[in-house]
Amino acid sequence: MSLRTFTLAAGAAVLLIALPGSASAASGQFRYSYTTADGYEAVGFLNNPASGQCINLAPAASEPGSASRAPKNHTDATATVFLGTDCEGENYYSLKPGRGASDRLQVRSVVFS
Template identity: 80%
Template sequence: MPGSASAATGQFRYTYTTTDGYEAVGFLNNPPSGQCINLQGPASEPGSTSRAPKNRTDATATVFLNADCEGDTYYTLPPGSGASDRLLLRSVVFS
């Protein structure tokens, strides 16, 4: 059925630090809905946190401190919103 695939339209951005100590921006374009995405910036330490998420999609993003969208520490970002560098995350799911 055409159009049955569910995806958020737009871009989700986040900041991370490379292994060399540089600030970098990662992004997800048109991410799938209902699927947990673990965030791992290129050239970053495995398991390190990202921060300062910006939800520029048309879907609600729920970001988690833990990988695999697990744990009690999470934050919901409505479409078009963002958070400061103090919000740390390792995974995100869109709804």
Template identity: 70%
Template sequence: MRLRSAMAASAGALLLLLATPGSALAAEGQFRYTYMTSDGYEAVGFLNDPDGGTCINLQGPGSEPGSAAYAPKNRTDATATVFLDEDCSGGAYYTLRPGGGASDRLLVRSVVFS
């Protein structure tokens, strides 16, 4: 009798665990952005399968710290909200739908996926 109760409790716990969504699911796909290197060359940065719900500060290799990236392209399956300020702060932000993009005029320093 105890074995049946233990098995039933284990099965119930497993079903509950599977039914609860994960807190930090990754967006599938690639997020791209353009930035200027410290030598003045245009380069493309990207994030592959970025974490959802986590703010990501954008900076390309060799770019000046705090410099803004531009022309974001959201090639993920999640909505991306890009911010002009670092740490996903400030009132200047723009939302990119999955598969969407923006022009070279949109400056970004951070992004969060939902």
């Protein structure tokens, strides 16, 4: 390997190390309401949720026929909430950062951009 090739490769390696990576999480908190199996009202939350990955909301998503409601996006990313699990289905709604939805909006999964 010539000195010039070595210098170019070393320079490229330094650039890769110096460049910041893309964010892998939304900063902040995502909240939602749900009813427990005992009939109590509760609030679930996700702190600094992963970006680009579907998250099924628990515990409501694990109980057949139940859904969470009233999502509030207090993160710095857009949250797309779905009525279906695994971020599937035609029923979805996008919440911009700092926005919330009414108690009527039912959700079972969410993905952050």
